[in-house]
Amino acid sequence: MTRFSKWLIGMALLCLVVACRREGTDGSEALASARYLVGAHYYVWFPSNFGSGMLRTRLVPPQEPMAGFYSSDTPAAAEEHIAWCSQYGVDFLTLDWWPGRPEQNEAISTGFLKARNIADIQFCIFYESWALGFNPDYGCTEFTPERRAQFVSDLLGLTEQFFDHPSYLRVQGRPVVLLYLTRTFTGDFAGAIADYRAAARARGHDPYLIGDEIFWKVSPLVAEGKIPYPLTPQPQPERMACLDAITAYNMYENGNAPQRGYGSQSRFVVDVAARYALFRDALPAGTDFVPSIIPGYNDRGVRPSVDHYAIPRAWAPGQGEGSFLEESFDRLAFPYVDPDLNMILITSFNEWNEDTAIEPLKTAPPTAADQSEYQDLYTQGYSYAGHGTRYLEVVRDKVVAVAGRVCDEAGTGCPGVAVTARQERRHVTVLTDSRGYYRISRGPLLPGHCRVRLRRSGDVRVGSITEAVTWVVDFGG
Numbered sequence: 001m002t003r004f005s006k007w008l009i010g011m012a013l014l015c016l017v018v019a020c021r022r023e024g025t026d027g028s029e030a031l032a033s034a035r036y037l038v039g040a041h042y043y044v045w046f047p048s049n050f051g052s053g054m055l056r057t058r059l060v061p062p063q064e065p066m067a068g069f070y071s072s073d074t075p076a077a078a079e080e081h082i083a084w085c086s087q088y089g090v091d092f093l094t095l096d097w098w099p100g101r102p103e104q105n106e107a108i109s110t111g112f113l114k115a116r117n118i119a120d121i122q123f124c125i126f127y128e129s130w131a132l133g134f135n136p137d138y139g140c141t142e143f144t145p146e147r148r149a150q151f152v153s154d155l156l157g158l159t160e161q162f163f164d165h166p167s168y169l170r171v172q173g174r175p176v177v178l179l180y181l182t183r184t185f186t187g188d189f190a191g192a193i194a195d196y197r198a199a200a201r202a203r204g205h206d207p208y209l210i211g212d213e214i215f216w217k218v219s220p221l222v223a224e225g226k227i228p229y230p231l232t233p234q235p236q237p238e239r240m241a242c243l244d245a246i247t248a249y250n251m252y253e254n255g256n257a258p259q260r261g262y263g264s265q266s267r268f269v270v271d272v273a274a275r276y277a278l279f280r281d282a283l284p285a286g287t288d289f290v291p292s293i294i295p296g297y298n299d300r301g302v303r304p305s306v307d308h309y310a311i312p313r314a315w316a317p318g319q320g321e322g323s324f325l326e327e328s329f330d331r332l333a334f335p336y337v338d339p340d341l342n343m344i345l346i347t348s349f350n351e352w353n354e355d356t357a358i359e360p361l362k363t364a365p366p367t368a369a370d371q372s373e374y375q376d377l378y379t380q381g382y383s384y385a386g387h388g389t390r391y392l393e394v395v396r397d398k399v400v401a402v403a404g405r406v407c408d409e410a411g412t413g414c415p416g417v418a419v420t421a422r423q424e425r426r427h428v429t430v431l432t433d434s435r436g437y438y439r440i441s442r443g444p445l446l447p448g449h450c451r452v453r454l455r456r457s458g459d460v461r462v463g464s465i466t467e468a469v470t471w472v473v474d475f476g477g
Contacts, residue, residue: 035441036342036399039169040349040358041126041249042081042093044072044107053302054352056361058378060369063386065352066360073107075114081349082121084360087437088392089400092122092169093349094178099131099154113165120433124169124176125158134184138229140219143187151192152199159200159207171244171341174208180249182211183218185239186228193242210290213240214248214279216256235282245288245338246279250347250356252297252311260309263324264316269331276336291336292345293328295391298355300378312382321366321387322394325358329398342443346395355384358391396439397469402452403439404473406432413437414476418455421445423465429455439470 043049047069056063070077085093095108112123132151134141143151155177162168163175170176182189193209200207217231221238240246251272253259259268280289296313315323333344350359364386370378396403402421406414413436420429421440428445432438445465452461452473461473 034342034443036337036344036443037091038089038344038346038395038399039092039094039124040085040090040346041096041351042112042123042349043096043351044111045096045104046070046072046077046350049353052353053304055298055301055355055370055378055384056352058301058370058372059367059384060371060375061364061367063361063364063384065350066362066388071111073111075111075116078112078115079117081359082115082117083435084389084392085349086117086120086433087403087435087439088389088396089403089439089441090121090346090349090392090395092124094126094345095123096128097125097158098128099150101131109161117434118167120435122167122169123165124178125162126178127155127158127180129180129182129185134181138219138227139184139217139231140186140228141181141184141189142228143185143189143192145188148188148192148195152196155196155207156199156203159203159205163205163207171208171343174206174244176208176210178210178212178247179243180212182239182243182246183213183215183236186219186221189239190242208244209242210245210247211240211243212249213243213246214275215251216253216275235279237282237284240282240287241284243287245290245341245343246283247290247345248276248292250292250294250297250354251275252294254306254308257309260311262312262314262316263327264319266311268311269328272332273335276332280336288341288343289336289338290341290343290345291333292347293325293333294347294356295322295325295328295358296355298378298380298382298384299353300380301355302353304377310380310382313384313387314382321385322390325391325394326398329394333398344399358395360389360392361386363388399442400439400470401442401445401465402450402471402473403437404452404475406436406438406454407474407476409476419475420453420455422451422453423448 050069067077067080097105129141132141132147168175217233218236219228220232221236222228259266263269276291296311298310299308313324315327337344348356350357366383366385368379368381368383369375372378406417408414415432415434415436417432418429419438420427423445428440430438430440447465447467450465454475459475463471465471
């Protein structure tokens with residue numbers, strides 16, 4: 001029997017015992033479920049969108065992804081992306097799906113799902129509701145009978161195409177779908193969502209719908225025949241009641257000038273925290289809350305004429321690469337994570353046009369110079385580095401207590417090997433992924449003394465878990 005065959009069998013056996021590659025902790029489901037569930041938005045529109053304009057190719061010198069300027073419709077890049085996510089602590093990716101873009105959407109099946117290591121990641125669909133017919137004059141997406149029918153048809157097609165995949169993300173056994181811009185839904189959206197739920201249940205599925213509902217102003221719910229305008233800063237509980245959870249895709253708003261610049265000097269994080277609190281307090285019973293965070297924002301490479309301000313990736317002048325994301329975890333993600341769900345979303349894994357990506361870049365020194373006449377049109381004078389895996393390391397340090405790799409004598413990773421971390425009466429067991437990497441969430445484990453044991457050999461490492469960084473424990477090699 002090959003090592004890979006043993007790994008597949010091991011994965012199947014583990015799925016009979018645990019979810020998400022973990023065991024219970026002293027039989028306590030509550031403690032085991034305390035692991036963080038981290039997701040990132042993932043786009044399959046490459047290579048075309050590399051040519052649409054992005055900050056990194058306008059720098060002096062230009063920067064590029066570590067995987068190169070890849071194509072989403074082949075599995076090569078997806079395999080690298082999945083491997084990084086599995087190693088560093090991204091549990092699932094939300095795959096962007098657009099109404100009316102069949103060729104782009106096909107890349108999910110021909111590229112991402114063909115990855116040989118697809119068992120190392122979970123995924124769900126991120127439905128781009130904007131393409132149903134967003135009205136820019138009123139900032140709304142009105143559900144006419146035609147749009148209601150398209151919405152139901154689209155989601156049923158996605159249900160039949162993806163929900164039975166073994167890597168499809170489930171929450172409490174329910175397949176997850178993210179809906180973009182639900183905060184703009186007007187008209188008979190409630191009927192559309194109810195129709196879809198009923199049809200999906202008739203096919204044996206009970207979908208868990210997460211809506212992009214949190215923002216500075218949202219479409220108000222008005223009587224039939226009334227125009228849903230002006231937008232309102234108040235949450236709309238009746239719309240939220242149609243959803244299983246709410247989130248925000250991205251809280252960046254180009255009209256909020258006090259939120260520009262370094263996070264330490266702006267109102268962005270403070271204002272977002274207040275907004276999260278407002279929407280969380282307005283949640284209907286049974287609706288969960290999913291905080292989202294960004295590593296920074298700069299769309300000047302793709303939209304230079306609109307002169308949007310940037311949010312740099314450093315928290316303060318002189319602070320390190322990734323410090324804005326670190327602070328966002330501490331100030332926005334952890335304080336607002338829902339204990340019933342423990343889900344955190346990151347915008348994004350690879351949205352390079354708006355420079356919100358945490359995808360690794362080829363390493364390069366920081367530069368504030370760009371290719372414009374005065375060398376700062378795109379950067380606004382902020383430095384951008386070819387950051388390597390820095391942002392994935394931030395994710396790992398924030399949500400992973402213990403991580404490492406199990407290798408054989410030749411240094412080859414060993415898949416499907418059980419590793420156990422134990423603290424007094426608490427213990428968590430996981431299996432290594434297809435490359436031999438493992439990670440154990442901070443949720444069930446606490447800072448302090450810890451023993452990590454490789455089950456097949458009995459080899460033990462003793463050390464301490466800290467709040468600052470992940471304890472890296474490798475075996476063999």
